[in-house]
Amino acid sequence: MAEPLTWGRRYLMCPPEHFGVLYEINPWMHREVQVDPDEARAEWDGLVATLRDAGAEIDLLEPVEGLPDLVFTANAGVVNGTQFVPARFRHPERQAEVPHDVAWFRSHGFTVDELPDGVHHEGAGDALPFRDVLLSGYRFRSDASSHVALSRLTGAAVRSIELVDARMYHLDLTFCPLDDERAIVAPTGWDAYGRRVVEALVREPLVLEPDEALSFCANSVVVGRTIVMPACPRRVGRQLEAWGFDVVVVPVAEFLKAGGGCRCLTLALDVKLGPLA
Numbered sequence: 576m577a578e579p580l581t582w583g584r585r586y587l588m589c590p591p592e593h594f595g596v597l598y599e600i601n602p603w604m605h606r607e608v609q610v611d612p613d614e615a616r617a618e619w620d621g622l623v624a625t626l627r628d629a630g631a632e633i634d635l636l637e638p639v640e641g642l643p644d645l646v647f648t649a650n651a652g653v654v655n656g657t658q659f660v661p662a663r664f665r666h667p668e669r670q671a672e673v674p675h676d677v678a679w680f681r682s683h684g685f686t687v688d689e690l691p692d693g694v695h696h697e698g699a700g701d702a703l704p705f706r707d708v709l710l711s712g713y714r715f716r717s718d719a720s721s722h723v724a725l726s727r728l729t730g731a732a733v734r735s736i737e738l739v740d741a742r743m744y745h746l747d748l749t750f751c752p753l754d755d756e757r758a759i760v761a762p763t764g765w766d767a768y769g770r771r772v773v774e775a776l777v778r779e780p781l782v783l784e785p786d787e788a789l790s791f792c793a794n795s796v797v798v799g800r801t802i803v804m805p806a807c808p809r810r811v812g813r814q815l816e817a818w819g820f821d822v823v824v825v826p827v828a829e830f831l832k833a834g835g836g837c838r839c840l841t842l843a844l845d846v847k848l849g850p851l852a
C-alpha cells in the first residue's frame with residue numbers, strides 16, 4: 576500500500592496585489608499580455624479556499640510593490656524542518672524578493688542558511704522531495720553545482736535532473752510527487768540520465784504526453800488524497816481517480832501568463848528532508 580506524503584499540509588502563499596507580467600524571463604511571459612488584477616485575485620482566493628477545504632493550513636507573505644513574481648512562493652527557497660535555504664535567483668528581476676522571504680522565515684522561527692555566492696538555485700520550484708531524497712532540477716534557473724551545496728547545507732541526498740525544454744524551466748512543471756510510490760512525470764522535460772533517476776525512484780509514474788505536460792498539470796498541489804490542479808487532461812484525471820485521489824481543478828489562467836500554476840503559488844512549510852543514507 577502506498578503511504579501518503581508526509582508533507583503538504585502547510586503552505587506559504589502571497590496575495591497577488593502587485594502581480595503582473597512586467598518583464599519576460601520565461602517563454603510564457605509576454606509584456607503585451609495584460610493581467611486582469613480582479614481575476615487574478617479571484618483565482619488566488621479560489622486556490623486558498625480549495626487548499627483549506629482539503630485540510631491545508633495557509634500562512635501569508637506580505638506582497639511588495641515592484642515584485643510581481645513574489646506570488647510564486649515556491650521559488651522562495653528550500654524548507655527542511657526549521658531550516659530555510661533561500662533561493663539565489665538567476666534573473667536580476669527576481670533577486671530583490673530574497674530579503675522579503677528571508678525576513679518572513681526569520682520571524683517565524685526558521686534558521687536561515689545561505690548557498691554560496693554565485694550559485695543559482697530557485698527553491699522548491701527546482702527541488703521536490705520524494706521518499707528519502709530531494710530531486711532537484713538544473714540548467715534554466717538553477718545551477719548543477721547548487722546541488723552539492725544544498726546537500727551539504729541540508730544533509731539530504733540530492734538527485735540531479737537536467738531540464739531540457741525551456742517551456743518547462745523549473746522541475747515543478749515536470750514532476751509532482753503524489754505519495755511514496757507515485758508521481759506525475761513529464762520525461763520529455765528531462766535528459767536521458769534524469770529519466771533514469773526518476774525511473775529508479777518512482778514505482779508507479781503517471782507519464783504525461785508532451786501536450787499534457789504543457790497544460791501545466793504537473794504543477795499541482797497535493798494535500799493528502801486531494802490533488803489541486805491548474806488543468807487536468809481527461810486521461811490524467813481518470814488515472815488519478817483510479818488511484819483513489821480526489822481531483823480539484825482550480826483555474827489560474829492569469830498566473831499562467833507569467834508561466835506559473837498552482838504549485839508555483841505555494842511553498843510547503845512542513846517538509847523534513849531525510850538525512851544522507
Ligand code: ARG
Pocket residue numbers: 600601604644647649650669699700701745747748833834835836838839
Ligand atoms: N514568472 C516566474 C518566473 O519566471 C514564474 C515562476 C514559476 N514558478 C515555479 N515554481 N515554476 O520566475
